[in-house]
Amino acid sequence: MKSVTTPGGLPGARPFRRAALALLPLLAACGGGGGGGTDSHLARYPQTTFRPASEMAEVQMDLFNVTLWMGVAVGLLTFAAIGYIMLRYRYHPEAPEPKAVHGSTKLEIAWTLAPALIVAIIAVLTVRAIFITQPEPPENALTVRAIGKQWWWEFRYGVPGGDTVVTANEIHVPVGTPVQVLLETDNVLHSFWVPQMAGKRDMITNRVNRLIFTPREPGVYLGQCGEFCGASHALMRMRLIAHTPEGYAQWLENEQRPALEPADSAGAVGLGKQLVTKGACAGCHTIKGTPAIGRTAPNLTHFGRRRTLAAGIMENNAENLAAWVANAPALKPGSLMPAFSGPGVAGALTPEQISYIVAYLQSLQ
């Protein structure tokens, strides 16, 4: 599976957060907080929760830091007490038999109040954060419907004029505008998670869930399905692409167009279109402006513009695409898309035909 580059990070982490990251070098494997131009932490851990890129994620991270440091303090005190007791009160032959102390009401009250106090602080901050992170949708919010599938994501945008833009596995949003993602599923449960944007929110059958966040910086943010959803749960990944408002407008405009027509209907692209729109592909995939109007698989109208394929598990290039078309279940166990090539496949595609299909799909800019 090919690597996918993630853009450099957010402006330097605030001191509090950087202090939190100072704990990480406890493990040699962890890179500390970056700051400056390139963020080494984000480069090393592209799906990290330690680089919030929206207010929602930041509130969640700040609360995490409070609980983390309180926890570390309590843990260290407890460990120190255990260590002291083990050294100080270890058995040695000359020691007198210990005095039998059965308890102390004062101490019991003290060590009931101490954790109660810690818990009270966390409780206040938690309830505050709960209400901050579950706001009513603002009026200017951009609404995107996200529908979980086995094992990919469908994203639907309503556009003026009643049209709907449908895409898959890459959710495009503008920075600076609150994004309201409506979460749905028509199959098993899934969970929408782009760690730098927000914590998880489940997609639950017969319900619509909501997640609201405002991306700050343009970039590509990794995400993945958080709720076990079957054989290829591990391979249900996604990208959130945050554009500048202008970039987003351009993207949306392009998405509204029907699929590009092949320049030469007898060339590889044109032959590929024949195969795709008149063959088995059309039964499941939609390519706007062609006879392909299937609804069960990802919309491919502008497939050529996607960075990755098969729900973010591979770079979208000719080689990977050919392998995917030939035998999707080999790359994604349990995939509903059957193998179209190889021994035992009825009406198998020839490598040549696959290359036409690849050429056509890549032309769908």
Place this chain on the structure above:
Amino acid sequence: MASTATLAPPHAPAAAHAHPTGIWSWITTVDHKRIGILYGVTSFFFFLVAGVEALLIRVQLAVPNNDFLSAELYNQLFTMHALTMIFGALMPLTAAFFNYIVPLQIGARDVAFPRLNALSYWVYLFGSIFLNVGFMLPLFGGDAQAPNSGWFAYAPITTNQFSPGFGMDFYVLGLQILGLSSIMASLNFIITIVNLRAPGMRLMRMPIFTWMTLITAVLIVTAMAVFTIAVTELMFDRVFGTNFYNLRNAAGQVTGSDPLLWQHLFWIFGHPEVYILILPIMGMISETIPTFSRKPLFGYNVMVFSGVLIGWLGWGVWSHHMFATGMGPIADSFFALSTMLIGIPTGIKVFNWLGTMWGGSIRFTTSMLFSIAFIAMFTIGGISGVMHSAAPSDLQQTDTYFIVAHLHYVFFGGTVLGLWAGMYYWYPKVFGRLLDERMGKAHFWLTLIGMNLTFFPMHFLGMFGMLRRTFTYADNMGFNEMNMMATIGAFLIAIGTLIFAVNLFTAWKRGKPAGHNPWGAATLEWSIPSPPPVYNFHTIPVVHSRVPLWEKNPAVADVVEHDPESSEFAEAEDEDEGQGQGSHIAVAGVDLGEVPTPRDKNRMSADELGIHLPPPSYWPIVLAMGVSAVFIGLIFRRVDGPLHNLWLLTVVGVFTVILSIYAWAFEPGHSPHH
């Protein structure tokens, strides 16, 4: 009881009742001690099975994009690892201790319903085997079809539409069988503890382990009932076509089913289940720590009430597993706060254990090392637990490896380490021989280092975005090194566990003889020989204190001065118990003093002493077979071909159940040969 002694022939061969042997005697046994050993051996076996499953998972995850296991097999393994650990290994391991130790601690001769106890065991055995049948299908030429949707089995992935194979049938049917076993066993323990305590053992004189057993048993009865509802609904969906969780009915119409119903039912069971797995362990180390610190438990009352409180609050926190489902800010706040509250009684327990050790004279036996490690590791798991209660930040952690780390610090660092503390502590009572301390220390250090190497990096993996229940991960995510560390750690644990297994086996025949009370402990089970005679106590003791054996031990005379209740103490059989010729015994280089040699009375048979014991019975195992057949037959209802007719096993099972209950009810209450 004594009146039945007239039934005994005056010169019955002593050995007949004292030490019946042979497989048949184990199959028909109703002796709580033998059932305890059966529970222990079986659950240790399933612990090894689940451990092997964990190792396979760790091998698969050692490197990115690995294809050592297929996605499908991986999903079966992580599901079965959890199910086997929880229902096949850890719960029954605690049940082994309940069975063996609790009647001894309360001065009873057996549990209240000995045949019911045997029935619980056999049902558990058949249920655990049944749950694993899916892995045996390759032996018959099929694919492995064990449950594959996680132990939490969130609908609707568990319905026929998404799980058409037999995997989830084994889940719904197997867990009903195991649930029956747990409920029967727990009712038995509740009734035993409430009714069969020795004279003078008031509730607030009960050993803490017995107390925690009582709380746990109440939790099991109530929690398992809820789970049974959920699983029965799912069984009806899968086998009979109801639509509790099906997205579409048989005609293809959308049903409007609500998957959240399952989640609520599951976690109303699932969260108390966590306390079911940890409270008995808290009880165990509340026995070991005082013993090895030579001090009575600090804050006994508080320990009891905090245990009750944990069990009680455990009912009001279930939705903290569901913060990501979008319950709304009010519900999120409630469950966040109730979860935080549990941190308080848990913290109190930790402080009281430290208070017990403070000022003590601590002997670092293997059992004590495991107990101290329990406190430390469980503290880590408890702290990350409080962190999860902060709902907004939990949304980043839930379903990631951070949770895997947290739950393993609770279940492995807590439950397993505590169980091993209990094992080193009570093994000498059960088998009359001490486990080897050198092997024990090796086992301890390998386990402690191994578990931290395995589970500590998982905190970071989770925060860096690695999701749980994923069969692989990409190469460029930064997960590689820490996963390799975790895999290495898992194999260290495996080596430690192998040493432990060897220790358990070799000590059985060759361990140092333990005597009555090798650790100088305070509770009643240590007043009788090791292993105890079949009737436990030749004379039922009268209890005047929480620490009956320390009352008369001059070495800890201080106890007497500081215990307001102690002046009343006098053990009924004390006068004729004489200490005889003893032998000194040393553990971990520490002389534990003189071990009394049992006098003849403890070697006498029950008949000679005029003690009535329940006779052996084969109806428990027959009834257990019937119960299992009812559920096994339902599997075949979904099989095509000639095997389909095997669903008649259900009918056979029902008749077997009815017949055995009838025969059971009319079985004579004394030995048939009398």
